[in-house]
Amino acid sequence: MTIRILLLGDSGVGKTSLMLRYTEDHFSPNLLSTAGVDFKVRHLDINGRRVRCQIWDTAGQEKFHVITRAYYRGAHGIALVYDVADADSFKNVNYWVANIQTHAPAAGREGICKVLLGNKVDLPAEHREVSSAAGNEVGEEFGVRYFEVSAKDGTGVQDAFDTLAREIVEGLEQEAAAAAGAGGVAAGAGGGGGGGQGGRAQGGPWRGPRARRRGCREWAARSALLASACAQRRRALDVCVCGAQA
Numbered sequence: 001m002t003i004r005i006l007l008l009g010d011s012g013v014g015k016t017s018l019m020l021r022y023t024e025d026h027f028s029p030n031l032l033s034t035a036g037v038d039f040k041v042r043h044l045d046i047n048g049r050r051v052r053c054q055i056w057d058t059a060g061q062e063k064f065h066v067i068t069r070a071y072y073r074g075a076h077g078i079a080l081v082y083d084v085a086d087a088d089s090f091k092n093v094n095y096w097v098a099n100i101q102t103h104a105p106a107a108g109r110e111g112i113c114k115v116l117l118g119n120k121v122d123l124p125a126e127h128r129e130v131s132s133a134a135g136n137e138v139g140e141e142f143g144v145r146y147f148e149v150s151a152k153d154g155t156g157v158q159d160a161f162d163t164l165a166r167e168i169v170e171g172l173e174q175e176a177a178a179a180a181g182a183g184g185v186a187a188g189a190g191g192g193g194g195g196g197q198g199g200r201a202q203g204g205p206w207r208g209p210r211a212r213r214r215g216c217r218e219w220a221a222r223s224a225l226l227a228s229a230c231a232q233r234r235r236a237l238d239v240c241v242c243g244a245q246a
């Protein structure tokens with residue numbers, strides 16, 4: 001199974017650093033611009049299931065507040081980041097939540113799992129501009145869990161992303177189980193429709209050159225759709241168009 005988690009938040013809050021800490025367990029104080037890096041992967045074992053967890057980074061476009069639909073496509077979760085030593089980045093959490101509401105595809109908008117991360121807690125107390133209590137409060141306001149993290153020394157990073165990944169996987173499993181429960185009805189009633197979708201996904205355009213060009217992104221969105229359509233069929237399709245095993 002592949003899940004896709006997006007990083008979101010103001011420029012400079014440490015999104016790229018968090019991605020590198022979680023996927024490669026290192027920190028570089030002199031990160032160059034992230035242009036060119038789409039995502040990095042960490043493999044997880046959740047409830048006995050192998051999960052390929054993609055952490056997607058912005059490519060600097062957040063600087064100009066131009067995160068649009070394309071970035072949200074196929075996302076299962078969002079890690080919304082601010083810098084505890086930068087009050088403006090904390091105020092902008094509201095902006096990013098609104099951005100999700102505006103640009104995330106309607107189907108994912110409500111269901112998408114989110115966590116709020118207050119980064120750079122390694123900094124000395126005198127640099128801190130946002131208290132833990134304020135972070136918690138905003139987390140509660142938006143109904144998301146709040147974590148204090150540091151990409152620099154690693155504090156809380158694994159816990160935060162692991163928690164988000166688990167929430168996503170368990171949500172998908174529940175959806176799949178619910179769909180499987182109603183599967184007989186759906187398959188029977190859907191008949192040609194359901195079968196047609198499966199056939200297309202197995203042998204049709206999703207494996208052809210066009211699908212290959214679209215890559216994993218499209219597949220992730222597709223796989224989320226299929227999860228709710230038919231759990232069994234989805235298992236059979238858990239091979240990505242790029243050849244990677246989900």
Ligand SMILES: Nc1nc2c(ncn2[C@@H]2O[C@H](COP(=O)(O)OP(=O)(O)O)[C@@H](O)[C@H]2O)c(=O)[nH]1
Pocket residue numbers: 010011012013014015016017018028029030031119120121122123149150151152153
């Ligand atoms: N002290 C400290 N600095 C950090 C931390 N995370 C990132 N930084 C620094 O903050 C700056 C911006 O980080 P970056 O990951 O590029 O932020 P992005 O623009 O959100 O991707 C860089 O100078 C990082 O070295 C952290 O946890 N602690």
Ligand SMILES: [Mg+2]
Pocket residue numbers: 015016017034057058060
């Ligand atoms: Mg960056």
